[in-house]
Amino acid sequence: MKKHPLLLWAFIGILFVEIPPPLYSQEVVAGGNRDIVFLVDSTMGSLSMVSLRDFIKRFVEPWIVGPNAVQVGIALFSSSPSLQMDLNSHGTKESLVAALGEIKATPGQTVNIGAALDFVRSNMLQPEKGSRLQQGVPQLILLVTSKKSSDVVEQPAWALKQMGVLTLAAGSRAADELELKQIALADQLVFMTRDFKSLFGNPREIVDALSTLTGVTATEVPSESVEAISPTTKTKVARDIVFLLDGSDHVGSGNFPSVRDFIINVVNRLDVRPEGVQIGLMQFAEHPKVEFYLKSYDNKQDIVNRTSELSLSGGSVLNTGAALNSALIHMFQQSSGSRRRQGVQQVLVLITGGPANDQFNSVADKLVLDGVLAITVSSGQADENQLRSIALIPGFMVFHKTNFSDLPALAELIIPLILTDVDAKEPEEIS
Template identity: 35%
Template sequence: GFPAMRDFVQKQVETLSVDDGKDRVSVVQYSRDPAVQFYLNTYTTKREVLDSVRGLRHKGGRPLNTGAALRYLRDNVFTASAGSRRPEGVPQVLILITGGRSFDSIDEPASALKQLGVLTIAIGTRGSDPRELETITGEPSHAVSVSDFTDLPNVQEQLSSVMSTVLMRVTPLTPTVTATGLFFFVLQNSCGCKERVQFYHVPAGKDVVFLLDGSDGTRTGFPAMRDFVQKQVETLSVDDGKDRVSVVQYSSDPAVQFYLNTYTTKREVLDSVRGLRHKGGRPLNTGAALRYLRDNVFTASAGSRRPEGVPQVLILITGGRSFDSIDEPASALKQLGVLTIAIGTRGSDPRELQTITGEPSHAVSVSDFTDLPNVQEQLSSVMSTVCISQWIDVVFLLDASDATRTGFPAMRDFVQKQVETLSVDDGKDRVSVVQYSRDPAVQFYLNTYTTKREVLDSVRGLRHKGGRPLNTGAALRYLRDNVFTASAGSRRPEGVPQVLILITGGRSFDSIDEPASALKQLGVLTIAIGTRGSDPRELETITGEPSHAVSVSDFTDLPNVQEQLSSVMSTVLMRVTPLTPTVTGKNMTQLQIPRSSHPVLSEHLHHKKRGP
């Protein structure tokens, strides 16, 4: 049956976008032990991948140890060193094709891959064990059966259906330019797509931290708090590794009851919650507790999957005002991407709760802790309205060569107007401005300023750099190495969309091919605006998409491209938070885009009647 497997992989690879760096492919054979044919970063062109697939020779051997193969993938293939872009939020897909039952246990390695966020689809023949395949995938609908390997072409439609229920299909206004799909093949792979489609990845779960006011003033209300947490935990999917839970009490200082990675089953979590004892103490230092969460709980070592793009949720229940300042630690959690919901009693300060959450609708009030069950519906509503990450890192790269001296004021005004639409003050958006001619000059980095006023003051004060020739390639390379980096404030490792807006008035004197390709591989969405002095083909090469290259006759016409720019911006990959405690392949949820979302995205989507 191996030739049929090999042909099936070949057909799937032909549907992928390998040449432009969007998709990466790996193939692994296994029997007693696994053997990598090639890793995700071995080949960078479709021709190389197909040549390797066509040359596959049957490995042979026995027995069939599927568990060992899955464990090997986790430790050696779904890793950054092997080319996995999981830390960058690129979906990880494993397609297993097998003809028999495993001789070793698949439970632990299959669970480990689920916790890693890998979507597994298993295709088995009549010699396979259907229950074993369902355990490996975690979803019965992801386990596909064929009578024989020669029937693999017949599961194309079923495989497409499985893929479309797990990854949200979108119809972008223009083709996407970010890495939106990593299709990973074991033995043989399949994206399940008859045509090239784009997807948004829906994280398979969330990390939920409960922060409970355990000060002296809440002693009588603590049992109600404990019951409330218990009821929330019962709605989560802990057993399958989708959701993780942590509980922290605090008064003068915080005390962790258990971390996000302490327990792996719902029963363990519930037993620990039922056994909670009131901490006691005073005063109530909410600021110190929030700071502690940032440094000790929302961390990878404590089980947080934030670097993998898993939504981070904090539910604070408190009965009083904080004795210390909450401003800086609350802001730090927002910048970390934590969604905070605060529930307070009549002894709490509503304005303080709103400051902690950053959104008035996320601050919920009850008269007493015994009324907590009544806010269940309101809590669900709050969770459902925060569905799209509103953050973005925007870098403006401005042609400041001698030829643009007269047009520079128009460029500066255009940047100013764009900045005015962004949400800088609350830490959602970050901005950087770089001028260039012969060489680039950073005006300010993504982490230089934290308020819109500071950014706008700096933009208004921009002075034309001057110089020649125009080396756009060198400028793009500089951005990759010095601006789109964590040290310069880029939140790319956290999954925040990276956007570059290039405004130029001429042709580059150096090559733009390699640095433009490097930015694409980094996942940067580039929009290029050029005048009649620019080379349209060069701009298209830089952006990777013709529709992302915008033309104006002169810099004074920049205001006229606002609508076109909004259209292009709406294709930026948006991180999605599940509306219900768990999003499964069988039940995709409808997303709501609140009017408070990113102005450019929200206005365009609502005005054009487009949904996510």
């Protein structure tokens, strides 16, 4: 790891041409009030998590912890983020240190850093959660990850920079250094290591940065979602999206997390709210089952939480045609939350891992005729010839990956299609 003089950090703000220079200025000042959020990859392993807990404990030891000094918040993330402690959860050092024992590693193969950064911005850096951003107190985030993100990080990182948040990033193993440089405020604030035990065992550079970086931050916290304020993305649109999820043995419990992660990746990139995007989900094998309707949840986090809790229904029979028909009859209805009659684009995303045991070409055709944009995502034993046959139907798009583990990354290809307006006749309510 290269040594970088701390005085260089006094000028790192000007390295980012997309950040207007007047937004905040950097200076090196040891001590003082600061709000620090540790954003931690929960899949990095138990030994690494122990090293991180010990590091946080040692880091706060010389500080005064409280609402008029240093505050610490912690969030974990894998495919979705979870709050461990808000900035104002612990008003004393003793309380904070005692709570560190609850921070534990969890298994997982996918991390969505973009969603985690957005979670911190919209849920933790808020006055009611203890953030003193509007009082000019430096806001710092230390991102710790062992993997490359499965979602896009550019827009969430950009939004944090616009707020004047000082972001550092530490990565090991499969973490992507170039990606972390997109996230961190400057390249000097990216710390790559073979393992976190060695990094946190000799953390002088990180400690110096967390202890000395400060700045005059923006006085107004952006209230819009990252999708709305980003310069490149255009996801602030209205859509009714139904995921039709193969819960059969063709997917299997070992591959089911990858399927869930694909759905979560798509949801995390959308503007979920009653006037924006609504999400519904059905699972099917021999018989379809509604997991939640379009009207069931009105925010992104509830949908992500519910999707993360899904378990495989199981079964060897896969009646895809019957499931598609059931989605038309039960999901794309006004009583279920559909806004078809208000002209909102209807979208169905079929995710399957096996060959259909019934015919579904005719109902696939009916979906498109009724104004539903239809997308198929498949893997495993799914019959590619069978799926290609429905790809001939105008407005029906088919994606296939050999391995289920490749599905989460497909979200970035699916998003532009979901947001595309398609020409369709005015549908009538299906009875």
